[in-house]
Amino acid sequence: MIIARHGASLALLVLSAIALLASTAASLGVVSFDYGADSLKTALIKPGMTPDVVLTRDSKRKLPAVVAWKMQDRSYGTDALNLATRYPGDSYPAAKLLLGRSFSDQAVASRYARLLAANLTATDRNTFAVTRATDYTLDNSGPDTHTAEELVGMQLSHAKMLAEETADEKLKVTYPGTIGTFGGLDAVVTVPAYWTASERQAIFDSATLAGFRPRIVSDAAAAATSFALSRNFPTPELHLLYDSGHSATRASLVRFSTKSFPTQDLFGTSLKEHTFIEVLSVGWSRDSGGLALDDILRQLLVQKFKENSREDIEANPRAMAKLLLSASKAKHVLSANSDARVNIEGLINDVDFRTSVTREEFEAAVSKQKLDQAFSSVVADALKRGGNAKMSDLSSVILIGGTSRVPLVQKSLSTAGVPANLIAQNLNADEAIALGAGFYGASFNPQLKMKPMRVADVNAYPIVLRESDGKEELLWKGSPETFEEEVKARYYDGATEDFSFEIEYGPGAEKLLSDGEFERPLYRVEVEEINNTLAALKAAGELSKVETSVNVSIASRPLGAVVVESAWLTVKPKKGGVVGALRNFFGGSAAGDEADSAAAVDVDAAGSEASADNATNVSSATNSSSTPVADALHPRHVRLSVKTIPLGSIKPMSGETQTKSKDKLYLADAAARRKLQTEEVRNKLESYIYRVRELTSSDAPAGFVAASKPAEREKMAKLAGEIGEWLSAGGKSVERASAEELRGKLGSLEKLVQPVERRQAEARGRKSASSKMNRVLSDARDFLTQADANLTEAVASGTSSRFARTDLDALETQIKAEGDWFAKVEKEQEKKGQDEEPAWRVEEVEKRSKKLADKVGKLKKRRIPKTRPVASGKRGDNKTSSSSSSSTASAADETPKHEEL
Numbered sequence: 001m002i003i004a005r006h007g008a009s010l011a012l013l014v015l016s017a018i019a020l021l022a023s024t025a026a027s028l029g030v031v032s033f034d035y036g037a038d039s040l041k042t043a044l045i046k047p048g049m050t051p052d053v054v055l056t057r058d059s060k061r062k063l064p065a066v067v068a069w070k071m072q073d074r075s076y077g078t079d080a081l082n083l084a085t086r087y088p089g090d091s092y093p094a095a096k097l098l099l100g101r102s103f104s105d106q107a108v109a110s111r112y113a114r115l116l117a118a119n120l121t122a123t124d125r126n127t128f129a130v131t132r133a134t135d136y137t138l139d140n141s142g143p144d145t146h147t148a149e150e151l152v153g154m155q156l157s158h159a160k161m162l163a164e165e166t167a168d169e170k171l172k173v174t175y176p177g178t179i180g181t182f183g184g185l186d187a188v189v190t191v192p193a194y195w196t197a198s199e200r201q202a203i204f205d206s207a208t209l210a211g212f213r214p215r216i217v218s219d220a221a222a223a224a225t226s227f228a229l230s231r232n233f234p235t236p237e238l239h240l241l242y243d244s245g246h247s248a249t250r251a252s253l254v255r256f257s258t259k260s261f262p263t264q265d266l267f268g269t270s271l272k273e274h275t276f277i278e279v280l281s282v283g284w285s286r287d288s289g290g291l292a293l294d295d296i297l298r299q300l301l302v303q304k305f306k307e308n309s310r311e312d313i314e315a316n317p318r319a320m321a322k323l324l325l326s327a328s329k330a331k332h333v334l335s336a337n338s339d340a341r342v343n344i345e346g347l348i349n350d351v352d353f354r355t356s357v358t359r360e361e362f363e364a365a366v367s368k369q370k371l372d373q374a375f376s377s378v379v380a381d382a383l384k385r386g387g388n389a390k391m392s393d394l395s396s397v398i399l400i401g402g403t404s405r406v407p408l409v410q411k412s413l414s415t416a417g418v419p420a421n422l423i424a425q426n427l428n429a430d431e432a433i434a435l436g437a438g439f440y441g442a443s444f445n446p447q448l449k450m451k452p453m454r455v456a457d458v459n460a461y462p463i464v465l466r467e468s469d470g471k472e473e474l475l476w477k478g479s480p481e482t483f484e485e486e487v488k489a490r491y492y493d494g495a496t497e498d499f500s501f502e503i504e505y506g507p508g509a510e511k512l513l514s515d516g517e518f519e520r521p522l523y524r525v526e527v528e529e530i531n532n533t534l535a536a537l538k539a540a541g542e543l544s545k546v547e548t549s550v551n552v553s554i555a556s557r558p559l560g561a562v563v564v565e566s567a568w569l570t571v572k573p574k575k576g577g578v579v580g581a582l583r584n585f586f587g588g589s590a591a592g593d594e595a596d597s598a599a600a601v602d603v604d605a606a607g608s609e610a611s612a613d614n615a616t617n618v619s620s621a622t623n624s625s626s627t628p629v630a631d632a633l634h635p636r637h638v639r640l641s642v643k644t645i646p647l648g649s650i651k652p653m654s655g656e657t658q659t660k661s662k663d664k665l666y667l668a669d670a671a672a673r674r675k676l677q678t679e680e681v682r683n684k685l686e687s688y689i690y691r692v693r694e695l696t697s698s699d700a701p702a703g704f705v706a707a708s709k710p711a712e713r714e715k716m717a718k719l720a721g722e723i724g725e726w727l728s729a730g731g732k733s734v735e736r737a738s739a740e741e742l743r744g745k746l747g748s749l750e751k752l753v754q755p756v757e758r759r760q761a762e763a764r765g766r767k768s769a770s771s772k773m774n775r776v777l778s779d780a781r782d783f784l785t786q787a788d789a790n791l792t793e794a795v796a797s798g799t800s801s802r803f804a805r806t807d808l809d810a811l812e813t814q815i816k817a818e819g820d821w822f823a824k825v826e827k828e829q830e831k832k833g834q835d836e837e838p839a840w841r842v843e844e845v846e847k848r849s850k851k852l853a854d855k856v857g858k859l860k861k862r863r864i865p866k867t868r869p870v871a872s873g874k875r876g877d878n879k880t881s882s883s884s885s886s887s888t889a890s891a892a893d894e895t896p897k898h899e900e901l
């Protein structure tokens, strides 16, 4: 029976202990992802690079959060966006809205389906998937289905690739708890502060599919980090972050202060001042954002369309997609103007649609749907949940998010009682979150030498633990308490049997969770292996002679989701005799007997029942009659096995599902890469065929004709014709041709053309190479004559010379060799036609003439005398002077001839 329970808090993650290890790693940094409903922004923080967002393939600062297919071809970002109006059923924007939501929550489905045309289907985990409208599979196995996690995973994978290209380094794959500790590129993904455990788990799973396991941070904490970067807070300040985005609007209350934290550095642990950021609370409206405004404008447009047409435009997904796009554009125009013109060509059945909307009409429609109230109510909610803060407590209200620029949203702020002078627009509204998340990640790594910052993230929902006897205890209180402590330890003293407990959203969460069908229960946790471990003691009736205790470590990872990380059973003998079963249990030997006891103590029972039993039994053989004192025995620690059973209607991704999805994404990526390569080669081949056609036509360039024989040109023309016909005929053999195959065809054609082109190039370069060689030869000869004279005279007059005889001899030999060789090949070349392989190559002659010119140049530049005046008495003794004396002997005007070098 469980006798006593109590909770205790573990300190913040201890990161610094291993931080020094990072110093051996070559590189480090953080890649952060701000995955929104309309765009994905990625930032890179890396030493030696300016912290910045990662540019997309088309050099944009954000990637539209859309993945779309045209037949089998997948595209991202702007390309995908461009497909949205043409293939509304095959393009999937705003997948964020589907992540971690229950398929049975029809509010989610109907909202998504109304706005965006995708065909939503359920997974066997009761989550959302999309099904393509048409079967494009090669084996006709039915239209492809992609889960929301896969859609998001694909986009994260694409963004990851862009970041890795920019960083010239791969993102590392580690557990999120180790952020900042092992060097390499860490990953951070932002989530709306109000996201529930299943939503957080879903984006974490998406990232896992993309090949990394990020640290999760709320968008509020990320933006607050951006804000704090350039500011100091000698006295605590409260600020409200008002973030109105594409799908939702939220206000977060943040306290900034300065606080000392133990910090480890090379010299040990000391207290160090940090900027301390606490996200105390959040107020939100899931359905009020840019998309909702677009929808209202679209409804207005539909109304106006219907005034003049009887077409059932709402039943036409393509027309509705076009209208949504125009509505969004009109919304931007209306932010700065009092009316907006809308002009859509071929909206439906090739009929154009022209109309205009005024800001007045728009705002009236918004307040009719009470959307303006939603924009303002989030402010009061955040203040109330943040410990009943008052407007007058605030230092400022900071606006971020694209929709916060819309005038009616700013009006809603004033309705909410925010004085105009409190409103600050000093953060980059679009990029504060992505960059802030990067700095947040960097704050974990002392090596990145950031301003010291510590962030306690918002904890929007209370979380309770309910024991099997119904007793509840708060694990995390929820706002204004933050997630400063991410790990909680619980102790069950006296536990002698397997037990279970449940983790749920706490009291009051229902109200917070009411927007959608959320469920309070989260997980049932079953702690096992206690019965098994204690079976032998129980059987022997010796249980009363030991003290037992179980500790359970419960962590919020990913932040906002809950996992039980470990459970341990500790068994201590009570004072008194230790005999029989008890003695066996503790390993059958006294503590002094180190080797034996260690073997028995470290048994890990987490694995299987069998090993637990065997462990209990392990020392039966060493039954001895001695009776050691209980205190001398080591307590036994047994790691227990923990089963976590999700209780909500959404089942988490199993390992198997995850592996399958990962493989699927990997294969799709590989196929896309192959396809890209193949396309590149095919384009090259096509343009090469055009070139060959031109080169072999009647108006081919004269140089090419001169450099080739008619038979050669015929052969090229024939081959180019054959390949060209094959290509333009199309069909399966072309469609399925691999890059290799195409490259082979290109190669066979190049093999015919390139020799001719080389000849042309030779002919063009020949004259200058030849005259250069002749000039170098004659220069060299002149120099040799002068130098020879200088040396001879120096020797004769007993003064010094810069030249040595051996050098000049070697030079002379080289001049002769080059001169003879070049004269010979020049003569051969004279007999060659332009369409023949040349007798000498420009490249070789240039190499040879350069070598000779360099040699002469070196000798010319020589300053230090090589030949010294001959000392009167000691000629023969000196090496240098002996060489010059020998040349003196062979007369002044005759240079000795050498055979070979």
Ligand SMILES: *[C@@H]1O[C@H](CO)[C@@H](O)[C@H](O)[C@H]1NC(C)=O
Residues within 6 Å of the ligand: 089, 119, 120, 121, 131, 132, 133, 143
């Ligand atoms: C949606 O998907 C289901 C299941 O594949 C299919 O039966 C249905 O025809 C699809 N609907 C549309 C509009 O594509």
Ligand SMILES: *[C@@H]1O[C@H](CO)[C@@H](O)[C@H](O)[C@H]1NC(C)=O
Residues within 6 Å of the ligand: 489, 490, 551, 552, 553, 568, 570, 637
């Ligand atoms: C639980 O017990 C094990 C074994 O004694 C120990 O290693 C671990 O640190 C304890 N955990 C907590 C949370 O107290």
Ligand SMILES: *[C@@H]1O[C@H](CO)[C@@H](O)[C@H](O)[C@H]1NC(C)=O
Residues within 6 Å of the ligand: 497, 498, 531
């Ligand atoms: C553990 O033992 C207790 C009684 O000793 C029993 O009631 C319980 O069912 C057992 N649990 C398991 C999982 O076997």
Ligand SMILES: *[C@@H]1O[C@H](CO)[C@@H](O)[C@H](O)[C@H]1NC(C)=O
Residues within 6 Å of the ligand: 610, 611, 614
């Ligand atoms: C545990 O003991 C059982 C029965 O004695 C045996 O079948 C099993 O192989 C043992 N397992 C281990 C891990 O030793």
Ligand SMILES: *[C@@H]1O[C@H](CO)[C@@H](O)[C@H](O)[C@H]1NC(C)=O
Residues within 6 Å of the ligand: 613, 614, 617, 620, 621
């Ligand atoms: C425990 O030990 C006894 C005696 O050595 C042996 O007979 C029994 O099979 C063992 N039990 C297990 C489960 O290994």
Ligand SMILES: *[C@@H]1O[C@H](CO)[C@@H](O)[C@H](O)[C@H]1NC(C)=O
Residues within 6 Å of the ligand: 620, 623, 624, 625
């Ligand atoms: C253990 O030792 C006791 C006393 O010497 C003996 O009676 C008993 O049979 C032994 N048990 C085993 C399993 O050897």
Ligand SMILES: *[C@@H]1O[C@H](CO)[C@@H](O)[C@H](O)[C@H]1NC(C)=O
Residues within 6 Å of the ligand: 789, 790, 793, 794, 801, 802
């Ligand atoms: C030889 O060269 C040196 C150095 O350039 C020069 O000073 C000297 O006058 C030259 N002598 C003759 C004879 O050319």
Ligand SMILES: *[C@@H]1O[C@H](CO)[C@@H](O)[C@H](O)[C@H]1NC(C)=O
Residues within 6 Å of the ligand: 868, 871, 874, 877, 878, 879, 880
């Ligand atoms: C050889 O010439 C060098 C350079 O002038 C001089 O320093 C050295 O003393 C001479 N050696 C003899 C043996 O004269």
